[in-house]
Amino acid sequence: MTQASPLASVVAFHMGPIAVTRPVVTTWAIMLVLTIAAWASTRRLGLAPTRRQAVLEMLVAGIMSQIEEVIRSDARPLLPLLGTLFIFLLAANVAGILPGVQAPTAHIETPAALALIVFLAVHVFGIRARGLAGYLGSFAQPKLIMLPLNMLSEITRTFSLMVRLFGNIMSGEFLIALVLALAGLILPVPLMALELLIGVVQAYIFTVLATVFIGAAVGGEAGEAGAPAATHH
Amino acid sequence: MRLDWTTFALQLINFTILVWLLQRFLYRPVLRVIDARRQAADTRYSEAQRTAESAKRQLEELQAQRAAVGAERAAALAEAREQARQLAETRRAEAEQDAKALLEEARQTLARERETLLAEARSTALDIAAGMAGRVLAEIPESLRIAGWLERIDEHVRSLPAAEKAELAGELAAGAPLRVMSAWSLPPEIEQRWRAQLRETFGTDAAIDFETDAALIGGAELRFPHATLSFSVKSVVSALKEEAERHDEPH
Numbered sequence: 001m002t003q004a005s006p007l008a009s010v011v012a013f014h015m016g017p018i019a020v021t022r023p024v025v026t027t028w029a030i031m032l033v034l035t036i037a038a039w040a041s042t043r044r045l046g047l048a049p050t051r052r053q054a055v056l057e058m059l060v061a062g063i064m065s066q067i068e069e070v071i072r073s074d075a076r077p078l079l080p081l082l083g084t085l086f087i088f089l090l091a092a093n094v095a096g097i098l099p100g101v102q103a104p105t106a107h108i109e110t111p112a113a114l115a116l117i118v119f120l121a122v123h124v125f126g127i128r129a130r131g132l133a134g135y136l137g138s139f140a141q142p143k144l145i146m147l148p149l150n151m152l153s154e155i156t157r158t159f160s161l162m163v164r165l166f167g168n169i170m171s172g173e174f175l176i177a178l179v180l181a182l183a184g185l186i187l188p189v190p191l192m193a194l195e196l197l198i199g200v201v202q203a204y205i206f207t208v209l210a211t212v213f214i215g216a217a218v219g220g221e222a223g224e225a226g227a228p229a230a231t232h233h
Numbered sequence: 234m235r236l237d238w239t240t241f242a243l244q245l246i247n248f249t250i251l252v253w254l255l256q257r258f259l260y261r262p263v264l265r266v267i268d269a270r271r272q273a274a275d276t277r278y279s280e281a282q283r284t285a286e287s288a289k290r291q292l293e294e295l296q297a298q299r300a301a302v303g304a305e306r307a308a309a310l311a312e313a314r315e316q317a318r319q320l321a322e323t324r325r326a327e328a329e330q331d332a333k334a335l336l337e338e339a340r341q342t343l344a345r346e347r348e349t350l351l352a353e354a355r356s357t358a359l360d361i362a363a364g365m366a367g368r369v370l371a372e373i374p375e376s377l378r379i380a381g382w383l384e385r386i387d388e389h390v391r392s393l394p395a396a397e398k399a400e401l402a403g404e405l406a407a408g409a410p411l412r413v414m415s416a417w418s419l420p421p422e423i424e425q426r427w428r429a430q431l432r433e434t435f436g437t438d439a440a441i442d443f444e445t446d447a448a449l450i451g452g453a454e455l456r457f458p459h460a461t462l463s464f465s466v467k468s469v470v471s472a473l474k475e476e477a478e479r480h481d482e483p484h
Binding site for chain 1: 235236237242243247248251252259260262273
């Protein structure tokens with residue numbers, strides 16, 4: 001008898017030839033909740049904000065402020081991508097706390113998809129800001145000999161982005177599952193709180209690193225000056 | 234571990250859709266209201282700046298007006314001072330003129346009063362002198378009181394021009410009496426002698442009456458119908474008074 005890998009995504013149902021896995025279903029649920037929450041929260045916005053509107057504006061303004069601190073320029077073009085990245089990762093990372101729900105980021109496909117999107121966004125924003133020749137020329141900086149290393153760095157850092165997120169979230173869920181299986185219901189609670197913290201931190205790290213990569217591609221300086229040190233677990 | 238490409242592709246699509254959804258329902262409305270608030274704040278700030286500038290301009294205008302009012306006030310004060318000074322000078326000149334006029338009037342009044350007093354004093358002195366003369370004459374014996382006067386009268390009448398003497402004689406010839414006035418009653422022998430001398434002088438038999446008038450003080454008067462020859466102390470005093478009055482008259 002063959003034991004299914006715990007790292008493999010469980011198929012929830014099929015839509016014709018397409019096998020829809022549980023992370024996808026969880027992602028759809030998260031999308032639905034976020035969209036409904038956003039719609040409900042922004043239905044009646046006014047110049048004089050209510051408490052809920054103030055919190056919403058504080059969230060958006062805080063994300064923009066974080067982006068601007070890194071890229072040192074207008075954050076509005078990057079807000080939809082980076083803001084959604086942070087909000088989605090926050091929701092996806094902590095979704096594993098809910099009973100019977102697995103965090104989509106605990107499976108490699110979701111971090112990989114997000115890392116690929118960041119990888120593509122870096123180049124799109126870099127070319128848009130500096131032009132194709134200018135952007136490609138930046139890979140040969142400061143010396144031409146750095147070209148292969150810079151190109152390799154583009155791939156490895158994206159890979160690192162993906163693996164860091166996947167590893168942290170996956171390991172946390174595994175640890176909780178193991179402790180739950182071995183010790184019962186109460187003992188995993190501190191670990192779940194820790195996992196909650198790790199989920200928030202990883203969402204922040206992933207978003208900030210994506211911002212740094214895009215900022216470096218756009219301005220060429222943020223990647224050196226503003227990049228915070230990535231934490232590894 | 235292997236990658237589920239279907240899930241990978243679906244997650245790519247899902248995230249892209251989520252980006253669009255949140256842009257549509259979250260970022261755009263929130264940014265719109267933030268921009269609107271910022272624009273409203275900018276508008277209010279601009280209005281406040283305009284209001285402040287307007288207030289500043291009004292303040293400057295008020296300060297300018299206040300300065301102009303101050304200058305006008307200073308000019309009005311200077312004009313009022315000048316008018317007051319001119320008025321004071323005019324009043325002072327008028328007062329000086331009035332004082333001079335009053336002084337002159339007082340001097341004139343004083344001079345007149347002094348002259349009046351002097352005249353009265355002279356008159357009084359003459360009256361006193363006349364009284365004293367009367368007292369002195371009263372002490373002289375009766376035979377001597379009138380003798381000298383008769384001689385003076387006789388001498389004067391004799392020295393009259395012939396025409397005048399004839400005119401006086403003519404008055405007596407018409408029947409009118411000659412009245413001989415004396416301060417005291419004359420003894421009969423003296424009356425007799427006088428009557429004889431007067432008839433001899435005027436050459437007529439005219440009636441000659443002797444009468445007494447204490448006011449004469451001393452001496453006698455010959456009173457013709459239309460003329461009087463006075464040789465009395467009274468006439469001397471009257472002459473002196475007239476002389477004094479002529480002397481006191483302003484030149």
